[in-house]
């Protein structure tokens with residue numbers, strides 16, 4: 001069994017800051033047997049119900065907290081604990097507090113049955129309303145979390161992290177075995193498997209929670225930084241005339257810095273997220289909360305390194321759509337990073353709806369109600385690249401480019417061979433500087449002479465421009481979808 005609610009409070013929250021919000025539970029007319037169960041549970045758990053709520057500080061910051069106490073009837077939710085939970089969520093919303101949840105539960109309380117079961121509706125509604133107010137809801141799934149708790153407040157987090165090796169699932173394995181006459185397959189309802197399926201953002205022991213919550217909330221606090229002066233960005237002029245094929249060749253260098261290098265070198269902090277939250281993840285897509293200096297954002301980036309093994313698939317595009325919803329919900333600017341040899345061309349990708357996901361991602365990005373910035377970092381082939389482009393501000397590396405398909409493919413269409421790729425690319429005006437001339441790109445980041453030859457300096461230059469642009473975007477707020485689209489006129 002994992003930590004008790006009291007142990008978790010001691011471990012995670014600032015010393016001496018815990019204040020309970022709990023009122024004595026009331027049960028109305030209940031059976032003697034249930035009353036005896038409750039008395040035994042109180043004695044065993046040392047709490048008066050299966051849910052403990054209150055407020056505290058984490059790294060000095062005021063937060064609301066709702067926790068299960070598994071030792072109290074397996075953390076099961078009856079009407080009194082549901083009432084307590086809902087009251088705490090509503091108070092957190094009213095007081096504008098970030099809400100941290102730490103469930104561990106066997107789900108609906110069997111002693112109460114359906115009247116308790118239907119409380120899931122009110123719980124889900126209260127949590128959804130908290131989130132709709134733009135207030136963070138961060139979930140730590142503790143061992144074990146099952147049933148109607150997993151299917152309500154356990155699965156609604158903006159960010160969700162799980163306890164290592166925790167049993168996490170819908171129907172409890174004991175129940176499954178009795179109902180089906182065979183055990184549930186092992187290795188499925190376990191934290192690490194949920195991570196592998198993009199259902200949780202991370203797996204971390206309780207000792208790391210305070211630091212993690214502080215980092216997430218620090219990024220979110222910076223949303224109000226719009227008034228700050230932007231940092232001075234380094235001025236390096238782009239070097240003269242740029243040859244199209246030379247730029248394309250440079251953009252394909254295997255040692256060219258991609259988003260990983262950018263985040264490592266230029267970001268002040270990065271909190272990686274994971275997956276769609278709906279059973280998929282794509283290693284070619286990096287989704288993370290980050291800050292560049294004093295500018296916060298949610299990064300949705302095509303990772304050139306992973307795409308070398310596995311092209312960006314429909315999963316990655318769905319992950320990007322989750323990221324945009326998350327960013328809009330939290331009022332965080334989105335930074336997309338375009339760096340792709342092209343989206344997956346395979347039977348699996350077709351069956352997964354790759355073309356439809358490109359359309360939906362494109363539509364989501366142009367419509368998302370939060371400031372957006374796209375960064376063309378290297379190659380930009382086809383619809384998979386375009387889906388990450390339409391933003392309030394578009395920044396491009398000097399040798400970045402965007403093309404309807406690989407220049408070799410364009411040559412194949414027109415000439416029946418790939419020999420005319422260079423000439424096709426030039427004629428198709430794929431370069432960042434060409435796109436700047438027609439108003440598709442706003443700002444070029446110089447490479448001197450090539451990002452791969454000066455990765456540290458280049459990444460710092462990009463980072464400082466991102467900070468500058470993001471602070472500007474926080475001041476101006478999100479653009480209108482029509483304005484975002486209008487720059488492609490003509």
Ligand SMILES: CC(C)(COP(=O)(O)OP(=O)(O)OC[C@H]1O[C@@H](n2cnc3c(N)ncnc32)[C@H](O)[C@@H]1OP(=O)(O)O)[C@@H](O)C(=O)NCCC(=O)NCCSC(=O)CC(=O)O
Pocket residue numbers: 073074076105106107108109110111117144146147148149151167170171172173174175
């Ligand atoms: C959560 C568990 C994996 C934990 O397993 P463990 O081996 O650690 O513990 P355990 O099974 O001995 O449980 C500890 C004690 O809590 C009791 N207990 C467990 N779940 C309970 C529940 N939901 N209501 C009331 N009591 C419950 C057990 O009977 C046991 O009592 P004692 O100590 O007296 O022996 C398991 O208890 C389990 O599978 N529970 C059922 C999960 C589930 O399928 N819930 C769906 C409910 S319907 C629902 O929630 C709605 C929905 O699904 O949408």
